[in-house]
Amino acid sequence: MELSLSTSLHSPTTSSFLSKTSTPSPCIHRQNLGSFSTAAPNFPSRVSLKLKKPSVFRHRRGILKNQSSGEIANDEDDGFVLEDVPHLTSFLPDLPSYPNPLKYSQAYAIVKNTFVSPEDVVAQKIVVQKGSRRGVHFRRAGPREKVYFKPEKVRACIVTCGGLCPGINTVIREIVCGLHNMYGVEDVLGIQGGYRGFYSQNTIKLTPKLVNDIHKRGGTFLQTSRGGHDTKKIVDNIQDRGINQVYIIGGDGTHKGALAIYQEVEKRGLQVAVVGIPKTIDNDIAVIDKSFGFDTAVEEAQRAINAAHVEAECVANGVGIVKLMGRYSGFIAMFATLASRDVDCCLVPESPFYLEGQGGLFEYVEQRIKENGHALIVLAEGAGQEYAAQSMHAVNGTDASGNRLLLDVGLWLTQEVKDHFTNVRKMEINLKYIDPTYMIRAIPSNAYDNIYCTLLAQSAVHGTMAGYTGFTVGPVNSRHAYIPINRVTEATNTVKLTDRMWARLLASTNQPSFLQKCEISQERVDKETMEVIDDMRITSI
Numbered sequence: 001m002e003l004s005l006s007t008s009l010h011s012p013t014t015s016s017f018l019s020k021t022s023t024p025s026p027c028i029h030r031q032n033l034g035s036f037s038t039a040a041p042n043f044p045s046r047v048s049l050k051l052k053k054p055s056v057f058r059h060r061r062g063i064l065k066n067q068s069s070g071e072i073a074n075d076e077d078d079g080f081v082l083e084d085v086p087h088l089t090s091f092l093p094d095l096p097s098y099p100n101p102l103k104y105s106q107a108y109a110i111v112k113n114t115f116v117s118p119e120d121v122v123a124q125k126i127v128v129q130k131g132s133r134r135g136v137h138f139r140r141a142g143p144r145e146k147v148y149f150k151p152e153k154v155r156a157c158i159v160t161c162g163g164l165c166p167g168i169n170t171v172i173r174e175i176v177c178g179l180h181n182m183y184g185v186e187d188v189l190g191i192q193g194g195y196r197g198f199y200s201q202n203t204i205k206l207t208p209k210l211v212n213d214i215h216k217r218g219g220t221f222l223q224t225s226r227g228g229h230d231t232k233k234i235v236d237n238i239q240d241r242g243i244n245q246v247y248i249i250g251g252d253g254t255h256k257g258a259l260a261i262y263q264e265v266e267k268r269g270l271q272v273a274v275v276g277i278p279k280t281i282d283n284d285i286a287v288i289d290k291s292f293g294f295d296t297a298v299e300e301a302q303r304a305i306n307a308a309h310v311e312a313e314c315v316a317n318g319v320g321i322v323k324l325m326g327r328y329s330g331f332i333a334m335f336a337t338l339a340s341r342d343v344d345c346c347l348v349p350e351s352p353f354y355l356e357g358q359g360g361l362f363e364y365v366e367q368r369i370k371e372n373g374h375a376l377i378v379l380a381e382g383a384g385q386e387y388a389a390q391s392m393h394a395v396n397g398t399d400a401s402g403n404r405l406l407l408d409v410g411l412w413l414t415q416e417v418k419d420h421f422t423n424v425r426k427m428e429i430n431l432k433y434i435d436p437t438y439m440i441r442a443i444p445s446n447a448y449d450n451i452y453c454t455l456l457a458q459s460a461v462h463g464t465m466a467g468y469t470g471f472t473v474g475p476v477n478s479r480h481a482y483i484p485i486n487r488v489t490e491a492t493n494t495v496k497l498t499d500r501m502w503a504r505l506l507a508s509t510n511q512p513s514f515l516q517k518c519e520i521s522q523e524r525v526d527k528e529t530m531e532v533i534d535d536m537r538i539t540s541i
Ligand SMILES: Nc1ncnc2c1ncn2[C@@H]1O[C@H](COP(=O)(O)OP(=O)(O)OP(=O)(O)O)[C@@H](O)[C@H]1O
Pocket: 161, 162, 163, 164, 194, 195, 196, 225, 226, 227, 228, 229, 250, 251, 252, 253, 254, 255, 256, 257, 258, 260, 279, 280, 281, 282, 400, 401, 403
């Protein structure tokens, strides 16, 4: 990984993170990489970085490479890296700050540390070796002593984009109530119907009273959509409506849109804070521990799996097939399988499989029927897409957001299993196919997710009030952090076949690993190995 860094420190603030400052360099690269500065205490007021891969904003204590001289100042080189988030003062340096109203809040009156210290960071890796470098860190989320908005001047808006997910309404509710109760902000607008709602629909005024009960309902109170992201039109609208805080709830696609909005806002020099709240039922968002609604979805999936198991158990040669969501990541299928213990085979997009011959799925299903009287298969909707395409009419389209449309692998597998046992094995089976895909995401969030959504919403509110922008929120090793948006748009989280979790699944189901015929492509192994190496490098730079 090549990393070059230039610093221009125009105020001689002392920093415990960057203990040695380099000579101001005129060479500041702003365009492709995004440069920023932070006005938070104890950080240099302006630090611009150029990074080739990954393109994230980093402060490094220890090694500072001066871009023009190539000189390396090596001091306290413990490998500490802060992947920081932008702050409004990086492009609006004269922005005034105010004391945080939480200072006077009765609820926080006896809290020992109401405010997060500007030096608090969250480590991306918590398993370390004696003597290992400190590695990547993110700013810890939470209220700051100073805010960069007067509550009565805030006009916030909330928008929800992409697919549904349990807990969206809780996040909406808690943003509205958090702004109102903690900061006294009363002007909150709901943008209806996703990104296109900015320019094609009327807004609604969101009050604590209006959103009081919405966390008990599934879906999104504000409606959602795919497609329709037009950065210019959206930012024009933000400007026209006088909005200065934008809360965007959505997945990877939504965050790409949020990044574009933040960049346009910065280009126009607007005092508008943009924050993403990661939402995806697939749990495929990078960096964060887990996405909200995932837990609820896994729990709900148990009902379908249990039903399929009961149906299969109560007949001769019963076979159950359950299809769950998971376009490119098989987390729901994997965790639902691990939780259930009744599943004989779990098929995910990350792990290729085959049906016929030795070590194939048919052989294994027959073996399970003979041993156990029945067999139960859980598959993620993105599993075996290429395989299914060989015998199904391919759908070559994309949805309005550009996501590839999938073949129904559940129906395909059902037909293949039936054909095989009836026509090839001449064996009577009783097969039931259950497709609960939308049922697991259109429900309200469970207790765990409700609390999680509350923390996410409050972290987002604290961050925007403190003047941070272009960031997303989420737990990293259980601690909520502010993460640069590009960190969650550059990569997606997938099931790692080389991780122990997948081995746990294989050990729990005893299913074949399908490694004989469909060897995991060299490309995948290379990619996973590179990720591990990259991680090690990050820890060791
Ligand atoms: N590269 C992009 N740049 C700008 N906007 C984008 C981009 N990709 C997607 N979007 C916009 O983000 C919104 C949501 O995207 P998408 O439908 O892919 O869902 P998502 O946010 O990924 O959520 P999920 O995958 O969980 O359903 C859409 O309005 C889409 O137009």
